[in-house]
Amino acid sequence: ETGVTQSPTHLIKTRGQQVTLRCSSQSGHNTVSWYQQALGQGPQFIFQYYREEENGRGNFPPRFSGLQFPNYSSELNVNALELDDSALYLCASSPRWGSGANVLTFGAGSRLTVL
């Protein structure tokens, strides 16, 4: 059974650019969530995808968007990057929509630096 895999591991962008981060969910999981973890802070919920639709969103502006594909993998897109977007972006998957936190599996994250 494979876990949650994310790519790229690290990337550097400049302010105003756009970035796409990718996530493959754990085998058997159909729901994907994205979190932003700024340095020295806990993860903050961005949004969740189930059945290829956004299903729940945290306090993030529309320039944060996502996709989920039929194979349950997912992308996080951030437009018009700002310096404060520098963070570790975590993807997490769960077996089904509405699952509790006890079955949420996190990936190792993508470290984004915005200069």
Place this chain on the structure above:
Amino acid sequence: QKEVEQDPGPLSVPEGAIVSLNCTYSNSAFQYFMWYRQYSRKGPELLMYTYSSGNKEDGRFTAQVDKSSKYISLFIRDSQPSDSATYLCAMSALDNNNDMRFGAGTRLTVKP
């Protein structure tokens, strides 16, 4: 005031010590309480998951929840160098994983 407060440390203890990690919160609707461990360059992994008030034990780890005081704790007995990591508390009002609120994390170092 943040919804979940957690002392960021860092906390350094000798091997074999009992470690106490704590979080306070302000939202009385929280009913599900979690502790995650995050090693450097890794994602968080769930350690303990509890519902409402009370204690839960799993090996060397004990989680306590006091809803009347809005205070949760994680105790680590016989701490090991491999326990060195950042510990994050998290909580939610519903038993789903898209509404969790995390603390900032406490960095723990266990010295041999």
